[in-house]
Amino acid sequence: MNEYKLTFWQMKKEKITKAIIITILIVITLPIILTYTWLVLASFSTDMKYGIIPVKLTLHNWRFLWKSIEGYPPIWQVFFNTLILALSVMGLEVFATILGGYALSRFKFRMRETLLKIVLVIHAFPSISLLVAIYYILKITGLIDTLTGVILLKASLEIPWGIWIMKGFYDQIPWEVEFAGLVDGYSRVQVWRKVILPLVKPGIAVAGIFSFLSGWSEFVFINTFILSQNTWTLSTYVKAIIGDFRFVDYGLLTSISLFYIIPTIIFFIFANKYLLRVNITGTKG
Amino acid sequence: MVSIRVENLKKYFRKVKAVDDISFEVKNGEFMALLGPSGCGKTTTLLTLAGIYKPTSGKIFFGDYLVNDVQPRDRNIGMVFQSYALYPHMSVYDNISFPLKAKGSKKREFHDRVVNIVEKLGIGHLLDRKPSEISGGQQQRVALARALIKEPQIFLLDEPLSNLDARLRVMMRAEIKKLQNDLRITTVYVTHDQVEALTMADRIAVFSNGKIMQIGDPEEIYNRPQNIFVAQFIGNPPMNFVEAEIKEVEGITFAVSKNLKIRIDDTLKPYLKNLNSPNVIVGIRPEDIKIYKNKELNRDLTEGILYVIEPLGRDEIYNVKVGESLLKVITEEKLKIGVGERVYCEFDAKKVHIFDRESEISIRR
Amino acid sequence: MKKRSPLFFFLLPSVVSVSIFFALPVILTGVLSFTGMDYSFKWNFVGIQNYIDMIGDFMISTVVKNTFVYVFFTLLLFNLGTALLLALFTTTVSDRAGGFFRTIWMLPRLTPSVVYGLMWIWAFDPTDYGLVNIARKLLFGLPPQNWLQSDPMLIIVVANGFVGASFGMILFTSAIKSIPRDYLYAARVDGGSWFFTVRKVILPMIKWQILFVTAYQTLSLLTSFEYIYIITDGGPAFATEVWALYTYHSAFQDFRFGYGAALSMVLVGIGIVSALFYLKFFRFKEMIKEPRIEVDS
Ligand SMILES: Nc1ncnc2c1ncn2[C@@H]1O[C@H](COP(=O)(O)OP(=O)(O)OP(=O)(O)O)[C@@H](O)[C@H]1O
Ligand SMILES: [Mg+2]
Numbered sequence: 001m002n003e004y005k006l007t008f009w010q011m012k013k014e015k016i017t018k019a020i021i022i023t024i025l026i027v028i029t030l031p032i033i034l035t036y037t038w039l040v041l042a043s044f045s046t047d048m049k050y051g052i053i054p055v056k057l058t059l060h061n062w063r064f065l066w067k068s069i070e071g072y073p074p075i076w077q078v079f080f081n082t083l084i085l086a087l088s089v090m091g092l093e094v095f096a097t098i099l100g101g102y103a104l105s106r107f108k109f110r111m112r113e114t115l116l117k118i119v120l121v122i123h124a125f126p127s128i129s130l131l132v133a134i135y136y137i138l139k140i141t142g143l144i145d146t147l148t149g150v151i152l153l154k155a156s157l158e159i160p161w162g163i164w165i166m167k168g169f170y171d172q173i174p175w176e177v178e179f180a181g182l183v184d185g186y187s188r189v190q191v192w193r194k195v196i197l198p199l200v201k202p203g204i205a206v207a208g209i210f211s212f213l214s215g216w217s218e219f220v221f222i223n224t225f226i227l228s229q230n231t232w233t234l235s236t237y238v239k240a241i242i243g244d245f246r247f248v249d250y251g252l253l254t255s256i257s258l259f260y261i262i263p264t265i266i267f268f269i270f271a272n273k274y275l276l277r278v279n280i281t282g283t284k285g
Numbered sequence: 286m287v288s289i290r291v292e293n294l295k296k297y298f299r300k301v302k303a304v305d306d307i308s309f310e311v312k313n314g315e316f317m318a319l320l321g322p323s324g325c326g327k328t329t330t331l332l333t334l335a336g337i338y339k340p341t342s343g344k345i346f347f348g349d350y351l352v353n354d355v356q357p358r359d360r361n362i363g364m365v366f367q368s369y370a371l372y373p374h375m376s377v378y379d380n381i382s383f384p385l386k387a388k389g390s391k392k393r394e395f396h397d398r399v400v401n402i403v404e405k406l407g408i409g410h411l412l413d414r415k416p417s418e419i420s421g422g423q424q425q426r427v428a429l430a431r432a433l434i435k436e437p438q439i440f441l442l443d444e445p446l447s448n449l450d451a452r453l454r455v456m457m458r459a460e461i462k463k464l465q466n467d468l469r470i471t472t473v474y475v476t477h478d479q480v481e482a483l484t485m486a487d488r489i490a491v492f493s494n495g496k497i498m499q500i501g502d503p504e505e506i507y508n509r510p511q512n513i514f515v516a517q518f519i520g521n522p523p524m525n526f527v528e529a530e531i532k533e534v535e536g537i538t539f540a541v542s543k544n545l546k547i548r549i550d551d552t553l554k555p556y557l558k559n560l561n562s563p564n565v566i567v568g569i570r571p572e573d574i575k576i577y578k579n580k581e582l583n584r585d586l587t588e589g590i591l592y593v594i595e596p597l598g599r600d601e602i603y604n605v606k607v608g609e610s611l612l613k614v615i616t617e618e619k620l621k622i623g624v625g626e627r628v629y630c631e632f633d634a635k636k637v638h639i640f641d642r643e644s645e646i647s648i649r650r
Numbered sequence: 651m652k653k654r655s656p657l658f659f660f661l662l663p664s665v666v667s668v669s670i671f672f673a674l675p676v677i678l679t680g681v682l683s684f685t686g687m688d689y690s691f692k693w694n695f696v697g698i699q700n701y702i703d704m705i706g707d708f709m710i711s712t713v714v715k716n717t718f719v720y721v722f723f724t725l726l727l728f729n730l731g732t733a734l735l736l737a738l739f740t741t742t743v744s745d746r747a748g749g750f751f752r753t754i755w756m757l758p759r760l761t762p763s764v765v766y767g768l769m770w771i772w773a774f775d776p777t778d779y780g781l782v783n784i785a786r787k788l789l790f791g792l793p794p795q796n797w798l799q800s801d802p803m804l805i806i807v808v809a810n811g812f813v814g815a816s817f818g819m820i821l822f823t824s825a826i827k828s829i830p831r832d833y834l835y836a837a838r839v840d841g842g843s844w845f846f847t848v849r850k851v852i853l854p855m856i857k858w859q860i861l862f863v864t865a866y867q868t869l870s871l872l873t874s875f876e877y878i879y880i881i882t883d884g885g886p887a888f889a890t891e892v893w894a895l896y897t898y899h900s901a902f903q904d905f906r907f908g909y910g911a912a913l914s915m916v917l918v919g920i921g922i923v924s925a926l927f928y929l930k931f932f933r934f935k936e937m938i939k940e941p942r943i944e945v946d947s
Contacts, residue, residue: 125922152670153671
């Protein structure tokens with residue numbers, strides 16, 4: 001059969017372009033794939049060929065789960081510290097943002113625009129540059145070296161982001177819904193609690209999950225404001241172990257790290273669909 | 286210029302059968318309209334012709350060449366979109382010369398061509414403006430210029446007039462037709478507006494639900510609809526339909542329903558053998574019914590009650606209630622009849638359409 | 651007595667917490683920068699001495715140079731360059747493949763910084779156990795190199811870049827996806843190659859997003875030090891000591907809180923200026939529509 005008069009290049013151009021693009025994508029993504037693969041494989045093997053191919057599988061690296069490493073606090077204590085931190089940050093942030101987001105989405109008041117601008121500015125503002133002053137505040141309030149201090153701080157700094165996300169979810173609810181509630185004789189607060197809140201459950205989930213993860217991963221604040229080992233979380237624990245065992249025991253390092261990122265991975269597997277959409281407005285770095 | 290042949294083309298989006306096994310041919314230099322209601326697969330067909338969509342199955346030929354695997358850029362087509370798709374960040378000049386630049390031509394090589402085409406389309410004074418700074422009709426012309434600048438073999442237009450106001454639409458209709466006539470370029474024109482199709486096209490393909498219901502020239506489509514879909518889609522006001530039964534009374538064949546009796550013309554009689562059963566649907570266009578105030582002798586008249594009158598300026602549409610059904614009758618002469626009065630209708634026996642009630646297909650297939 | 655408005659109830663928690671941990675520290679940083687406060691936490695005001703010290707600080711020139719190199723290259727190569735490349739590439743291939751690659755690129759952002767740091771420490775491990783050295787050996791037969799000694803800045807840029815690219819990637823991807831498809835169809839029909847279409851049609855249409863990412867990420871990078879702290883801690887010999895990290899070291903390693911506050915003020919200043927810049931340029935008015943219900947509050 002005849003072909004439309006074409007050169008070989010014209011016929012294959014599209015396919016070749018796509019092939020090149022896929023190849024480049026694979027190559028630039030390879031470091032990520034390889035490092036994460038290594039993390040998993042190294043934690044379950046005694047020795048690695050070419051650094052990444054496991055030679056012999058073992059659970060020896062995971063001994064830290066039942067036997068404390070000398071000179072370090074027990075892993076489960078550290079684990080619970082981290083959990084408390086993450087859950088508290090999540091609770092506080094959800095509490096503050098379901099209220100604040102609603103106020104900025106639905107109330108009309110003089111300061112509204114100013115407040116929204118402030119939220120946006122803080123969101124973009126490098127809170128890390130305030131560490132010195134925050135140290136002082138925690139010091140004089142006696143919150144230095146306490147988990148409570150870090151929890152309050154972390155939650156507070158995440159609130160502008162959460163408000164912005166929650167406001168987005170509130171904005172999507174047609175105001176007729178709210179109006180119907182008011183006509184039925186509810187007060188503004190009742191309408192919010194009984195009618196609106198159930199409708200923004202997905203928003204609560206998003207704000208909750210992300211604040212949990214951000215609390216779970218927190219490093220700088222713990223590292224700066226927490227001194228005693230009893231109050232360590234997994235991030236400072238891992239950091240200290242990296243400092244100690246750096247050139248010695250990747251097996252141990254990777255298995256602790258893997259243990260640390262389990263919640264992240266679970267979340268990643270189940271929610272990666274939403275990840276790409278929701279995370280846009282709320283990221284640092 | 287080149288002809289187009291489409292063979293058993295199918296395009297599915299997952300479960301949605303956007304185009305479901307269609308075949309048609311567009312001759313060299315012909316103006317073909319794809320006509321159909323919203324969502325029937327016209328745009329999908331056009332984009333498949335353009336090579337933007339890959340067919341699920343079937344073949345597309347340009348001339349003798351199978352082009353299924355040819356990329357859009359190599360198909361040598363000019364295309365006009367419903368939204369015009371003029372690049373908002375480029376001037377009119379840059380928009381029009383885009384296809385030439387894309388091919389790697391330099392400005393000194395194509396400048397004359399741009400000037401030439403903008404002269405022809407009367408947009409020479411707009412070259413420095415952005416698309417947002419010109420009117421809808423002018424945007425339309427710029428889109429035409431961009432599609433034609435590379436002197437394509439095939440011209441594809443997707444509802445190019447639907448964003449214009451009614452007056453401009455009538456004007457551009459004529460202009461596009463003239464342009465096509467001058468260039469004699471093979472054209473596929475998508476529209477949901479039957480007037481556009483009937484007035485502009487050499488031939489029309491009527492689409493419904495991804496299938497082609499009929500292909501023919503405007504005269505054929507209008508006067509010999511092959512099925513009920515085409516019959517009711519084409520024509521404004523639409524054709525009247527009445528369920529009836531074919532009966533022979535004293536040697537004369539009638540289509541009979543409870544309230545009316547339509548004589549079947551001799552020219553139609555030979556086709557009656559195509560029927561599987563006497564159950565039919567009779568179609569008659571509003572302009573093929575005559576309306577009388579008084580019962581006249583020697584005529585086959587059907588009695589009805591005048592229900593409402595819709596004046597249209599030159600014409601008037603009389604809605605006549607016959608039994609349960611409402612017939613629309615269009616006429617130029619103004620009868621002095623009041624709503625609620627008794628009137629008499631006469632059907633032009635030669636213009637009656639008869640469809641099999643089961644298959645909805647015309648007996649004159 | 652006037653009833654407390656419900657608005658008060660809704661805003662209270664956010665306003666209080668943000669005031670304590672944000673507004674107050676901003677002011678406090680300013681005040682502290684005029685003191686010579688150290689680990690004894692005494693307020694001894696020294697006027698602008700800290701700022702004078704800053705000018706005379708022999709470290710500052712190194713720090714500024716490092717900061718510039720770090721921000722410029724990370725931004726250019728990754729937060730913009732790779733981000734744009736990923737967005738363009740993943741929207742060209744099938745939705746499935748594109749989504750897959752984008753998801754992978756989100757991983758670093760979600761990984762706790764210490765774990766992420768560990769992976770780069772391994773990748774650039776000086777023995778032939780590290781990823782880069784293995785690759786060099788397998789591909790070119792070269793002996794292992796101590797990257798942390800020889801090219802610390804490279805490691806920092808790459809490590810930060812692999813996290814930073816996803817921000818722009820996502821923003822650009824959604825911008826590209828919201829370009830009306832007719833524009834892209836028209837470009838394909840009109841014969842543009844992939845590259846031509848990207849240059850002439852896609853990039854001009856997402857230029858606002860590019861500008862936004864540039865502005866936003868510049869600020870983020872200027873003030874970020876977490877990964878640097880974990881991977882090199884500014885070393886070796888201050889080769890990766892950037893402004894934010896220097897601030898951190900001054901305050902929490904040398905306990906010069908007053909001086910640290912003064913260094914912070916530079917960042918705070920940049921932050922405030924950028925914030926004003928965003929508000930002016932990126933039409934935030936559109937994002938803050940008035941609510942429709944007008945119940946008095
Ligand atoms: N890219 C696509 N993905 C999935 N479904 C599609 C796609 N494009 C079209 N469809 C579906 O295919 C059918 C035909 O669509 P098409 O756009 O061809 O209709 P059309 O005749 O051009 O209608 P209109 O007059 O509204 O433009 C519709 O049901 C539509 O929803
Ligand atoms: Mg269409």
